Amino acid sequence: MTVFGAADGARPAGFRPEQGVPAPRRPGQQAVSGRIDIRNTMLRAMFCAAAFAVPLSAAAFTGADLDRLCAKTDVKSRASCAAYIEGAADGVYNTIDAIGGTTGPRVGQYFCLPPDIRAQQMTDAVRKYIAENPKLADYNASTAVSLGLGKAFPCRSGN
Incomplete structure (x- = not known):
């Protein structure tokens, strides 16, 4: 087992052999396991939910x-x-x-x-x-x- 948890010696995306650590990921960049960055996904979901929380009709005060x-x-x-x-x-x-x-x-x-x-x-x-x-x-x-x-x-x- 390697430092990164891969038993077969596979290196994760962004691996820098000269530093021995994976490169930092940018938001939206694929994670080691292939999943989309969870934080980015949660932010998108939160913004979508907020958009639907706004009333659809903003009536004037009559x-x-x-x-x-x-x-x-x-x-x-x-x-x-x-x-x-x-x-x-x-x-x-x-x-x-x-x-x-x-x-x-x-x-x-x-x-x-x-x-x-x-x-x-x-x-x-x-x-x-x-x-x-x-x-x-x-x-x-x-x-x-x-x-x-x-x-x-x-x-x-x-x-």
């Missing part, structure tokens, strides 16, 4: 989803609802500002929030608008926020 979230009474859901509505309102405002503000050629101010507005007032306005406009339930939630706040807090002609 007005109905937002309304369901805002209807919940636990602290986490209420905070998430308020944060979404405030974030969407900021996004609409910043987008309008970035493309020329309210003086741009085709852009008007969608809503004008009072300086002392509370998150609950915004939530109530958006939920009321979704309830009054059932078609809006399938729209993107940020559109529902924009339209709901526009209905509840319209801009005066001087704004």
Whole structure:
């Protein structure tokens, strides 16, 4: 029996007689016994499994989803609802500002929030608008926020 375990004196692939040890293998290179490198195979299997673990449909967050979230009474859901509505309102405002503000050629101010507005007032306005406009339930939630706040807090002609 040799150092490499071959009884017949056969030398493994990559054997370097001058060093007396097999050459290091690269990933994917055949092992001594002819099996594919197990680590490489496991990595490939893991990546394939991860690819199938991703949801196949990444649906948008709709007005109905937002309304369901805002209807919940636990602290986490209420905070998430308020944060979404405030974030969407900021996004609409910043987008309008970035493309020329309210003086741009085709852009008007969608809503004008009072300086002392509370998150609950915004939530109530958006939920009321979704309830009054059932078609809006399938729209993107940020559109529902924009339209709901526009209905509840319209801009005066001087704004």
